[in-house]
Amino acid sequence: MATVRPKDDPESDPRVRAVFDDIRATRKTDFVNNLWRALAFDATLLERTWADVKALMASPTTLDPLTKEMVYIAVSIANACSYCVHSHTAAARAKGMTDAQHAELLAIVALAARTNHLANGLQVPVDPAFDAGA
Amino acid sequence: MATVRPKDDPESDPRVRAVFDDIRATRKTDFVNNLWRALAFDATLLERTWADVKALMASPTTLDPLTKEMVYIAVSIANACSYCVHSHTAAARAKGMTDAQHAELLAIVALAARTNHLANGLQVPVDPAFDAGA
Amino acid sequence: MATVRPKDDPESDPRVRAVFDDIRATRKTDFVNNLWRALAFDATLLERTWADVKALMASPTTLDPLTKEMVYIAVSIANACSYCVHSHTAAARAKGMTDAQHAELLAIVALAARTNHLANGLQVPVDPAFDAGA
Amino acid sequence: MATVRPKDDPESDPRVRAVFDDIRATRKTDFVNNLWRALAFDATLLERTWADVKALMASPTTLDPLTKEMVYIAVSIANACSYCVHSHTAAARAKGMTDAQHAELLAIVALAARTNHLANGLQVPVDPAFDAGA
Amino acid sequence: MATVRPKDDPESDPRVRAVFDDIRATRKTDFVNNLWRALAFDATLLERTWADVKALMASPTTLDPLTKEMVYIAVSIANACSYCVHSHTAAARAKGMTDAQHAELLAIVALAARTNHLANGLQVPVDPAFDAGA
Amino acid sequence: MATVRPKDDPESDPRVRAVFDDIRATRKTDFVNNLWRALAFDATLLERTWADVKALMASPTTLDPLTKEMVYIAVSIANACSYCVHSHTAAARAKGMTDAQHAELLAIVALAARTNHLANGLQVPVDPAFDAGA
Numbered sequence: 001m002a003t004v005r006p007k008d009d010p011e012s013d014p015r016v017r018a019v020f021d022d023i024r025a026t027r028k029t030d031f032v033n034n035l036w037r038a039l040a041f042d043a044t045l046l047e048r049t050w051a052d053v054k055a056l057m058a059s060p061t062t063l064d065p066l067t068k069e070m071v072y073i074a075v076s077i078a079n080a081c082s083y084c085v086h087s088h089t090a091a092a093r094a095k096g097m098t099d100a101q102h103a104e105l106l107a108i109v110a111l112a113a114r115t116n117h118l119a120n121g122l123q124v125p126v127d128p129a130f131d132a133g134a
Numbered sequence: 135m136a137t138v139r140p141k142d143d144p145e146s147d148p149r150v151r152a153v154f155d156d157i158r159a160t161r162k163t164d165f166v167n168n169l170w171r172a173l174a175f176d177a178t179l180l181e182r183t184w185a186d187v188k189a190l191m192a193s194p195t196t197l198d199p200l201t202k203e204m205v206y207i208a209v210s211i212a213n214a215c216s217y218c219v220h221s222h223t224a225a226a227r228a229k230g231m232t233d234a235q236h237a238e239l240l241a242i243v244a245l246a247a248r249t250n251h252l253a254n255g256l257q258v259p260v261d262p263a264f265d266a267g268a
Numbered sequence: 269m270a271t272v273r274p275k276d277d278p279e280s281d282p283r284v285r286a287v288f289d290d291i292r293a294t295r296k297t298d299f300v301n302n303l304w305r306a307l308a309f310d311a312t313l314l315e316r317t318w319a320d321v322k323a324l325m326a327s328p329t330t331l332d333p334l335t336k337e338m339v340y341i342a343v344s345i346a347n348a349c350s351y352c353v354h355s356h357t358a359a360a361r362a363k364g365m366t367d368a369q370h371a372e373l374l375a376i377v378a379l380a381a382r383t384n385h386l387a388n389g390l391q392v393p394v395d396p397a398f399d400a401g402a
Numbered sequence: 403m404a405t406v407r408p409k410d411d412p413e414s415d416p417r418v419r420a421v422f423d424d425i426r427a428t429r430k431t432d433f434v435n436n437l438w439r440a441l442a443f444d445a446t447l448l449e450r451t452w453a454d455v456k457a458l459m460a461s462p463t464t465l466d467p468l469t470k471e472m473v474y475i476a477v478s479i480a481n482a483c484s485y486c487v488h489s490h491t492a493a494a495r496a497k498g499m500t501d502a503q504h505a506e507l508l509a510i511v512a513l514a515a516r517t518n519h520l521a522n523g524l525q526v527p528v529d530p531a532f533d534a535g536a
Numbered sequence: 537m538a539t540v541r542p543k544d545d546p547e548s549d550p551r552v553r554a555v556f557d558d559i560r561a562t563r564k565t566d567f568v569n570n571l572w573r574a575l576a577f578d579a580t581l582l583e584r585t586w587a588d589v590k591a592l593m594a595s596p597t598t599l600d601p602l603t604k605e606m607v608y609i610a611v612s613i614a615n616a617c618s619y620c621v622h623s624h625t626a627a628a629r630a631k632g633m634t635d636a637q638h639a640e641l642l643a644i645v646a647l648a649a650r651t652n653h654l655a656n657g658l659q660v661p662v663d664p665a666f667d668a669g670a
Numbered sequence: 671m672a673t674v675r676p677k678d679d680p681e682s683d684p685r686v687r688a689v690f691d692d693i694r695a696t697r698k699t700d701f702v703n704n705l706w707r708a709l710a711f712d713a714t715l716l717e718r719t720w721a722d723v724k725a726l727m728a729s730p731t732t733l734d735p736l737t738k739e740m741v742y743i744a745v746s747i748a749n750a751c752s753y754c755v756h757s758h759t760a761a762a763r764a765k766g767m768t769d770a771q772h773a774e775l776l777a778i779v780a781l782a783a784r785t786n787h788l789a790n791g792l793q794v795p796v797d798p799a800f801d802a803g804a
Contacts, residue, residue, distance in 0.1 A: 002803025133672025136669025267538025270535025401404025
């Protein structure tokens with residue numbers, strides 16, 4: 001199922017071809033996963049999304065690559081994005097995430113959800129000590 | 135505002151006192167923040183919540199302490215828990231998170247939210263390559 | 269703060285007056301809380317919302333009144349609606365919710381959030397035994 | 403999969419029959435989609451849901467029909483309702499949504515999600531200039 | 537699909553075996569559903585999750601068993617956890633939930649979602665009368 | 671409250687100054703709202719966020735400006751972003767949104783939330799007729 005029809009030959013559009021080529025070169029693989037194939041229904045949407053993903057996830061930055069994938073998984077779980085949980089768990093594994101790290105990541109995500117719901121249920125005022133904006 | 139009335143003297147209950155003492159000893163501070171003071175309206179709820187937080191966040195585990203706080207912040211943002219975002223951002227700072235790391239964390243959380251909404255809008259099928267369960 | 273300006277004299281509009289009168293009569297109180305005062309900026313929106321709330325929450329139905337309020341609180345916590353958590357916790361208290369029931373409600377909401385995030389992180393397939401639609 | 407068993411002959415119940423007839427007449431089609439077939443397990447729930455949908459989505463109102471469908475899609479994406487994203491994207495297409503409009507809708511939904519998460523991460527106070535309630 | 541590979545013989549690990557045995561004994565059935573089989577990839581995660589579920593859902597507490605399941609379903613719907621909605625609806629049916637109760641539960645969840653979104657859209661200030669914390 | 675300390679003189683950084691100047695020029699106002707002032711703690715985050723907002727919201731595109739703001743409000747409500755609901759409701763008003771349009775927008779958002787929760791509760795399978803991807 002999907003809400004857009006994937007193009008029969010998306011790379012006949014040179015803008016799509018350029019993005020797919022960059023995905024393959026950056027990731028050093030021939031595999032272009034379904035999200036990019038679906039986004040290819042609109043070249044501008046594809047280009048902007050890939051530019052943002054590449055700048056943060058495929059470039060050396062302050063945080064190490066595995067930490068970034070784990071944060072990505074955490075957000076995707078909380079936002080109930082089935083596709084994203086699958087794709088970023090696979091990416092984290094490819095970057096070395098062990099079973100023990102995976103289990104601990106899930107445990108922390110679940111703990112955060114638990115206390116998020118407690119705090120939202122109690123409607124506790126924020127302690128002044130936590131205010132960085134003063 | 136809050137949905138429970140904080141007790142006037144919560145530590146007169148020895149079970150509450152024991153948890154508060156453990157929080158102070160574990161964190162090496164006299165400060166017990168509002169979430170724990172609110173949870174003290176029910177000693178069982180307080181004990182179970184603290185036991186889970188201590189086991190994961192205040193004990194040496196596979197992931198390093200700062201990574202755990204950043205994952206916690208990420209989930210709290212996605213679940214729109216204002217209290218939790220404040221308290222865990224303060225905790226991450228206390229564990230050494232720099233402005234550059236904070237900015238990058240927020241950028242990744244925001245990127246994940248962006249692609250979560252794209253994938254949920256496109257309803258893309260999960261690539262078989264991402265299935266670890268086969 | 270608010271995104272609409274409350275009317276100075278909302279009950280000068282007879283449609284608003286009729287709804288406010290019905291709220292006061294149904295709830296046996298003079299108090300009309302802020303949500304209804306804000307909704308009064310549009311009489312149709314006010315009428316339809318109140319009709320739905322009255323039909324389910326203020327009428328005898330299959331579930332008892334306190335159970336209904338607790339379900340309402342649970343959804344409001346998960347949807348991070350601060351106003352609704354406050355108003356429905358107050359309503360549940362007025363219908364007899366004890367501290368022990370409140371604590372247990374919060375514990376179950378938090379447990380559900382915990383396993384919701386685990387299941388969404390694991391992306392477990394639904395067991396055929398749970399399918400009522402076959 | 404589903405959590406209720408669809409009735410074998412739902413239209414043998416005259417209340418269900420009346421709603422299904424109204425759906426077919428309003429939409430000028432013989433097709434009654436699965437959500438209504440599932441809701442038919444309880445005639446009251448079916449009637450009330452259809453009455454609300456018809457009043458807003460199938461009647462001439464202030465906003466044009468395509469804008470209403472796009473708002474509906476946006477909410478359904480953010481709430482991670484796979485069924486609703488599918489059904490309302492199909493409805494928007496039937497009302498003339500082009501690929502370019504669909505792409506731009508998705509881009510705006512994704513941008514809003516991005517800044518929603520940034521603002522919830524920063525916990526910025528609302529500017530007084532945005533307060534309509536004063 | 538799943539993000540972890542279920543173990544071929546999970547009960548060869550005595551810690552997993554002990555939890556599965558306790559699940560079967562507590563629930564008086566041979567059936568161990570997929571969530572527990574997936575969690576078995578990490579014995580600690582499995583043990584802690586089951587301990588929490590057992591303490592709240594499989595023990596006599598303040599709230600009756602069916603109310604607890606309905607609250608669980610409500611949270612799972614709002615958090616868009618497909619697996620959890622299926623498993624806890626089946627559990628509620630096993631504990632006696634009738635079609636009429638199920639329909640009313642769904643109606644209240646949907647009503648709460650409706651007013652949650654209205655209140656979050658209006659950004660209404662909380663009435664002082666709802667503040668239990670003063 | 672906030673999780674970052676706003677800089678005393680953010681425009682002493684020429685990159686921040688350039689973005690603020692562009693915001694003022696694009697919006698034809700001297701007012702730079704708090705979200706941008708908070709994002710200024712990291713010039714890269716500020717630049718990238720503004721570039722994306724400007725490209726979609728401040729440039730002529732397929733959808734008209736008011737429709738874009740209404741979609742933005744809808745997502746912000748569903749994601750429970752208080753700041754964003756305030757700022758984009760003010761923006762929609764500045765672009766001509768009437769009270770009647772605002773009320774109808776809120777009614778549709780609330781209706782979508784209602785049926786999102788019903789569909790997620792029923793776990794209805796997507797009708798093949800809605801599949802655009804085949």
